[in-house]
Amino acid sequence: MESLEEKGESRALGPDAIRALRGGQSRAAFARLLGVTPLTVYRWELPENAPQARRPRGRVAQALRRLAEGGEVEAQRAPASNRQELRPEEAARLQPCLERLKRAEWRAAEEELVALLASGILRTPGARALAALGLAQLQRWGREDSRGALATLLPHLGEAEAEVLPEDVEVRIHALAANLYASPDGKLFDVEKSEAHIAQAEALLGDQPDVETRCLLRMAEMASAFHLGETERIARHAGRVAELLPQVRDPALRLLAEDVCAHEASIRGEGTQATRRFREVAQGAARLGYAFLEARNLAFLAHRRLEEACEPEEALRLVRRAREAAYGGRMARGFSFIFAARAEAEALLRLARFAEAEAVLDEADAVVEELSWTPLYLAVTRARLWLSLRRMTELRQQAARLAAYDGPIQRGLTGAYGLLVEALADLAEGETLRAANGFAAACARGVEMGDWPYLRRECLLYETASRAYAGKAAEGRVALRRARAFLEQMPSAWHAAMLNRFEGMLRVLEGRPREARELLEASLGTFSLAGDLCMAAYTRNLLAWLARHEGDPAAGELLSASQTELRRLGMAPPPDFVPPTLRPLPERAREAAATRLGAEALVVPFERLAVRGMGAPLIQRELLDVVEGLFPGHAPRLEEVDSQGRVALLAGSNEVAATDEVEFGDGCGRRLRLGVAGPLPADGRALLTALSRLGGFALEVATLRGFATVELGLPGATEPGDEPPRDVELPGFIAASPAMKRLRAELARLSGSRSTVIVTGESGAGKEVVARALHTLSTRAQRPYVAFNCAAVPKELFEGQLFGYRRGAFTGATTDHPGVLRAAHGGTLFLDEIGELPLDVQPKLLRVLENGEVFPLGETRPVAVDVRVVAATHRDLGQLVREGRFREDLYYRLQVVPIRVPPLRERREDIAALARHFVRQLTPEGMEPPRLGPDALASLMAHAWPGNVRELRNVIERSMAYGPLPTVLGVEQMRIAG
Structure with a gap:
């Protein structure tokens, strides 16, 4: 039992006293003086209520008291370490697995680590802990399974506390534990534990230049700050990961650090x-x-x-x-x-x-x-859904759920989102002033929590709308200014279009309907180009109400049409936003407002092109749409002109010759040309010039601020019908002839499609090369490409190989087999010689093509699979259908997109290019490829090539097989079979 005197001594040696005694010494130096470890000193300095805190006892406490009284302490020998270093053979077996983890080769690393742990080869605690650390790492960052990772790591956390592991292993365990306790899982998230592990890791690291481990610690700090929603904490840790990033060599860790930097940029x-x-x-x-x-x-x-x-x-x-x-x-x-x-x-x-x-x-x-x-991340999207459908009960329930949340994650911020959703419900039910106050209260609550920017943006936006609906123009103008200022700091094209709409409503209250219409039309233009059907329909409804307020004779028809559109979309028409107390415009004022001067005609276009946050493609489309609106039927187009005067069409149509064109720059080196087919009105040329200049400024701002363009190299981002870049490498695809160039362009246009393709052509013409090119050019290029030859598989094994099977499904099925269809999930399956597919298997393939489901042997339920099928055959499938050897329904399902590969005799321009390609390909590494002599090329061009490209390759290979390899391949070396 601890004596009362010892208890009092421990209390006297609190964290502040320890720090004062240590002074300017490092923890390591202070620990050496007292004969303890740096981690022990760190624990003394923790707050007394911290879970990891410890107080000095016994001999060490007496030594500290002597120091406090001004005495000296003889340097104590540190206690003998219990740490056991890894044996060389253990380190050698573990090192390849750890290298795989750095390259994100998760599955291979997992198999090897599990095998090592099961084998009993790893006998020291450090080796077993290091293997478990690797498994936990791949669970956390390979599969986003934080709970599984902690369960794997937990037994070794005790060993780390007992200081029996090698220091380098222990510090890595603390670094991973810090990240696990900072991970987005409410059952694990514990900032105090995360910070304790960070401190323990730093105490062990001392002055060691271990960049990777320090990067992991900084990532844990930033993750805690993000998940707490504390912008001050985020600002405190901001930039620390980016500082370490240039020194990080681990490829997987570099990407994780880049991910953190992306979120930092977003929150700023x-x-x-x-x-x-x-x-x-x-x-x-x-x-x-x-x-x-x-x-x-x-x-x-x-x-x-x-x-x-x-x-x-x-x-x-x-x-x-x-x-x-x-x-x-x-x-x-x-x-x-x-x-x-x-x-x-x-x-x-x-x-x-x-x-x-x-x-x-x-x-x-x-x-x-x-x-x-916390449910707050889905709150705004869910609220917009309920608002669109006018399901007010669900909206109120959502607000109550957010307000009642009592979890540890962003509790205050979640409550603020509850106020936001409650205010949205008030706004929808006509309690406009209460809604405005609710948005202001939610914003104020968010500021108290550290000013979460996403919440503030929504609150400012909808407070502006609430003031407008309440008829409070002056208060609405104040909210509008705040919202505009905030969107300057945090641009968003969609939110800017919403704010244009709400400002238009305020202009109506201020008796400025013409300006209101311009703002509403600008908002409508952005929503229409962005494909937002809901917001476009709502904005058209507001324009119809405005037309009625202006006394437009067609207002009734416009209002009826807009309400019909809203109902067709499944949305409830909103009430009239024009307050009944607002008097309609006098007849003369309406006529004046309806008369547009030339300069006034540019107000809406300027508003549309000045929306903050638009990317260059959207600006280009806006520019053409504006020109089409000003000059209906004049076929506008936008082109890029290079230094040689060559023109590339960016948008619009070039079917009709342009009679008026204006060149302008985007401020970043590109020359653009805006053209229309005339004749234009008297001031048309001036308007076109003004618009082109404005478009140039908008493009310059978008480029300088880096607003995104859709990059075809990004998986999943290809627009349907767009052709990928010409420099995409297509191995073996040689296109010198017009026929093959057309085929390549056709394949490029299919890049965004998921349709089934059937490739036909003579044997050896290059059908597999075409199938591979289809995959390489597609949005699935980064996913698996699996080739399966239907003519090379015995009939009795066909179904299992194609669809997969469960262990025990038949004699010899000793393991599960996924089948080539599931192996190609997310990518492309090439079925070569589809005409050889057995009749009894064809219905099952049809099911895959129709429903995206496979039924493996031994399974009781179908398995969903996402795969694009490219089939090929040199046979006449139509004839096989007529002979009853191929199902007619499968035939038509395969014929969605037929592609014919022409035989080599029909594209003789490719012969020389293919021959040179095969010469380069077959030349031994390190040797200079021989040239093809003119007489050899002539003989190649004269041959009929019944075996097509395959025969040509065999000829080149046969000609180069006889050594020594000459500098020039002449006709005497060309061994073309008779």
Whole structure:
């Protein structure tokens, strides 16, 4: 039992007293003086209520008291270490596994680590802990399974506390534990524990230059700050990961650190940097095969692109790609899933696909419950869904759920979002002043929590609308100014268009209907180009109400049409926003407002092109749409002109010759040309010039601020019908002849399609090369490409090889086999010689093509699979159908997109190019490829090539097989069979 005297002594030696005694010495030096470890000193200095805190006892306490009284202490010998270093053979066996983890080769690393642990080879505690550390790392950052990672690591945390592990292993265990306790899982999230492990790791590190471990510690700090929603804490830790990033050599860790930097940029309002970083991390992760980071960053990129007013289909493609990556990486449904669902639901809302959006949000809510996480991340999207459908009971219930949340994650911030949703319900039910005060209260609560920028943006936006609906023009103008100032700091094209709409309502209150119409039309233009059906329909409804207020004779018809459109989309028409106390305009004023001067005609175009946060593609489309509105039927087009005068069409049509053209620059080196087909009115040329100059300034701002463009190299971001860059490498695809150039262009146009393709042509013509090119040019290029030759598999093994089987499904099935269809999930399956497919297997393939389901042998339920099928045959499938050897329904299902590869005799321009390609390919490494002599080329060109490209390759290989290899291959070396 501890004596009363010892207890009093311990209390006297509190954290402040220890720090005062240590003075300017490092913990390591102070620990050596007392004969303890630096970690022990760190624990003495923790607050007394901290779980890891310890107080000095016995001999050490007496030595500290002598120091406090001004005496000296003889340096004590540190207690003998219990640490056991790894044996050399253990380190040698573990090192390849750890290298695999650095390259994100999760599955291979997992198999090797489990095998090592099961083998009994790892006998020291440090070796076993290091293997478990690797498994925990791949669970956390390979599959987003923080709970599984902690369960794997937990037994070794005790060993770390007991200081029996090698220091380098112990410090890595503390670094990973810090990240696990900072991970987005409500059952694990504990900032105090995370900070305690960070401090223990730093105490062990001392002055060691271990950049990777320090980067992990900084990532844990930033993760805690993000998940707490404390912007002050975020600002305190901001930039620390970026400082270490240039020195990080571990490829997987570099991507994780880049991901943190992207979120830092987003929270600071640097949306353009965030978009660029999310895209770069997604691309880097795809190249590395890092599914977790690819899926996570595609989800965040989809959300960023929606803020930039991209079309919803682009965001849906990014989310689809994220889900495919997550599926392929066997990821758990975690935090990234919630953000992917939020972006998907937001895109579906803009397309008025409400039932689908609700289903996605319900699924995401289930994950929120599984993670015991705060529901605030889905709050705004869910509220917009209920508002669109006027489901007020659900909206109030959502507000109550947010207000009642008592979890440890962002509790105050979640309550503030509850106030926001409650205010939205008040606004929808006509309690406009109460709604305005509610938005102001939610904003104030958010400021108290550290001023969470996303909450503040929503509050300022909707407070402006509430003041307008309440008829409080002066108060609305104050809210509008604050909202405009905030959007300057945190640009968002979609939010800017919403604010234009609400400002238009304020202008009506101020008796300025013409300006109101201009703002509403500008808002409508942005929503229409962004593909937001809901907001476009609402804005048209506001314009119809404004027309009625102005006394427009066609107002009744406009109002009826807009309400019909809203009902068709499944949305309830909102009430009249014009207060009944506002008097209609006099007849003379209406006539004056209806008369537009030339300069006034540019107000709406200027508003549309000045929306903050638009990317260059959207600005180009806006510019053409504006010109079309000013000069209907004049076929506007936008072109890029290079220094040689060559022209590339960027947007519009060039079917009709332009009679008026204006050149301008985008401020970043490109020359553009805006043209229309005349004749134009008298002031048309001046208007066209003004618009081109404004468009140039808008493009310059977008370029300088880095607003995103859709990059075809990004998986999932290709627009349907766009041709990928010409420099995409297509191995073996030689296109010198017009026929093959047309075929390549045709393949490029199919890049965004998921349709089944049937490739026909003679044997040896290059059908597999075409199939591989289809995959390489597609949005699935980073996913698996699996080739399966239907003519090379015995009939009795066919079904199992294609569809897979369970262990025990038949004699000899000793293990599970996924089958080539599931092996190609997310990518492309090439079925060569499809005409050899057995009749009894054909219905099952048809089911895959129709429903995206496979039925493996031994399974009781079908398995969903996402695969693009490219089939090929040299046989006449139509004839096989007539002979009853091929099912007619499968034949027509395969004939969705037929592609014919011409035989070599029909594209003789390719012969020389192919021959040179094969010479380079077959030349031994390190040797100079021989040249083809003119006589050899002539003989090659004269041959009929019945065996097509395959025969040509065999001829070149045969000609080069006889040594020594000459400098020039002449006709005498060309061994062409008679």
